Amino acid sequence: MKIQTKLITCILIFFLSTNLTKAQSTINEITNEFFKVYEKNPKKAVDYIFSTNNWMSREKNYDVENVKSQLSNFIGLVGDYYGYEKITEKNLGESLKLVSYIIKYDRQPIRFTFLFYKPKDVWKIQNFKFDDNLDAEIEESAKINNL
Template identity: 90%
Template sequence: MKRQSKLTVFLILFFLTINFTKAQSTINEITNEFFKVYEKNPQKAVDYIFSTNNWMSKEKNYDVENVKSQLSNFTGLVGDYHGYEKITEKSLGESLKLVSYIIKYDRQPIRFTFLFYKPKDVWKIQNFKFDDNLDAEIEESAKINNL
């Protein structure tokens, strides 16, 4: 009986591991999972996105903790979260991609920018940042010189 239950537990863990790895195979899947977690807990979402890069998660990374702290302070000022929209995706070759999203809050939107790198066969976060400079950028793009 014990052997059967150990085998069952092993099989469940094995299939969960396979599904978790498969769920992170594309940038869209990684960002979708990020936002799914973000909706419930922004701090855990930051931990999740940085966990895709084992170089950043080998030890307690103070840069990651700083991002989490700044994000927490910032989002506390903008009201309730109402979802996200992709605004751009740029590539350099086939191994480096930048993806930006508008994050919708009551007071104002903010932008999340993810830089992903695929050195071999798995996408990893290379950089993550956020800002609220969207209004200045859209005003600048509307100027006649930019047409």
């Protein structure tokens, strides 16, 4: 009886772990998962997004640690989190896609920019950035010569 219970437990663990680590097939699935994790723990969300690219997760990546540290410091200054909205999505061919989001905070919005790359059949993060230059860009776009 004990062997049967252990076998069933091992099978359940195997199926659950393969289901949890299953790569998302679309960029929307990846970003939805990112924001789901972000709502609870922004640092873990950054770890998640970079985990989609095995080249960045092979060893401790100091750039990733730097992004997490800067983001944590920035979040401490902008107040409560209220959600996100997609700003834009741009393609360069079939294999490179940039997606940008407004992240809504009490004090001011910030922007997250994801650059995704699909070398074969799976999308992975190529670059992730954040900034708060939205006001300057919207003012520039409102100038008459940009119409």
